[in-house]
Amino acid sequence: MKDQLDSAFSNLSEKLLGWLDAIIQNLPNLALAIIVLISAYFIAKYVNKFVYKIVSRKVQQESISSIVARISAVMVVLLGLFLALGILDLSKTLTSLLTGAGVIGLVIGLALQGTLSNTIAGVVISFRKKIQIGNWVETNGYSGEIIDINLKDFTLKEADNNMVVIPNKMILENPLKNYSLTTKMRVFLECGVGYESDLEQVEQLTKETISNAFDQVESPDDVEFYYTEFGGSSINYLCRFWIDADSMLEKLKAKTKAIIEIKKAYDKEDINIPFPIRTLQFDNQLTLDNSNTVEESFSKN
Template identity: 55%
Template sequence: MISLYFLKGFNLNESIKGIWSKLLGWLDALILNLPNFVLAALVFVLFIVVAKYTAKIIDRILRKKGSQDSIRQITTKVVKVVVILIGFFFALGLLNLDKVLTSILAGAGVVGLAIGLALQGTLNNTFSGVILSFLPEIQIGDWVETNGYSGEVTEITLRNIVIRGSDNNYVVIPNSKIVDEPFKNFTSTKRSRVMLNCGVGYSSDLEFVQKLTIDTLSELFPPRGNEEVEFMYTEFGDSSINFVARFWTDVSKNRDILIANNKAIIAVKKAFDKNNINIPFPIRTIDFTNQLSINNPSKQD
């Protein structure tokens, strides 16, 4: 009974007419707005092309100014995105989709909040990468020590920093680790002080040793400006009187310090040998005298 009533109330012809009229309305709207669609598409494509060439121009300007690669890469990417977004908004305006644009922006805010909560670590690395790219204290080509690793900075991206160590292996460190942890940059200063530790025998003339060491290092590594070779005795050791000598040299990486220390050790050793100054080494004396009663018959009962 219900099925018959439903069939009587259902008019197939009227439904088809309604659908057809709706489709015709959409077709009319499409035809009327076709010029706007074409114009919006052309504007969007034009902005993509403009973004491409604008990024190239900015890249050339930054190259002439000597900006590092990481700054150029991030700047060109940001410029591309901004110009393309402007073109997208212009296209929506030509289509009279201002309400849609408002809805998109509102939805983007909600989605951005959700994505930000879900990707806190990734976004932290991204913002840290932006900071590192514009940070003058660390640049591509610098030799740094950080997070237990040392090497030359070969790449700074929005996610991580790549370091090539002295063993020619690459280490990838997240940007947030670099920003949160202290790092040492050997390249940021052209001159560094190198420490040389040594010791001389107790019978040595300490004042003569001091003067000889300072003269030897000053001749090998001439001081500049207010620099000077410093010499201080540090302790009475087990077999020697120990001292530390500090001198200045050109340093751009950790290897330069090793080379300077190597030269200093050779020069000081030759100077000490020439002047009969002894550099003692620990000596252990073993006493084989056995006082046990089992080996001494006179102490037996």
């Protein structure tokens, strides 16, 4: 028993002495590795602030700027860690870390596939110059002003003040119409007048009314007017003109104003805007002689 204890103590002493010799031999490399790690930490802090300032100039969303800056800082720290392991000649450990990181990244990616896709889509959308907070857009069947773009979703404020939250992935994968990219919008107005109306007078009056109602329309010639069909109760037309607007709400207000002014002008000139009327007419006269029917039934009996 004593011999076994002495042997074990001897083996332990040899191991400790071997580790001590290895530490002494690799002391310069260890010191250099520690210096690399400390340097990577301070460089990461500087990179975090620098990247945040750069991204903030391009992106209005603070959450996007923060996540991009943090990712940059983490990449610097990981680079310093790998350099330190390489200095210590721990190639096997470095390979194991890379393999483990790949497996863990794959597992996390599969588990959080939807979340990660929305996060990446949010970063991509935030760097698009044609999509900015305050723009009036239409996408995925909704129309409104962009209120917020973060790492999860895309928030719209509709004209009726309702908030619509859409996942970033759907914004990136579907068409988006941005009304704020142009300073002009075209207003479409459809109406009809009675068959007894003077069509040339209606056209001229409509153009003059719209020209007088909107400063952007310099003359009646700038208003497009086309008769489209002989309707069931009216002759219908299409009227188009341009206004200075960058949101759908301004377009709706302009269309409302045009309808009001045209109705006033038509009433003043006794121009009729008919509506469908259904007339039920019974020309055939049905006569039932109940008395004869009763007499015949009695005579048979």
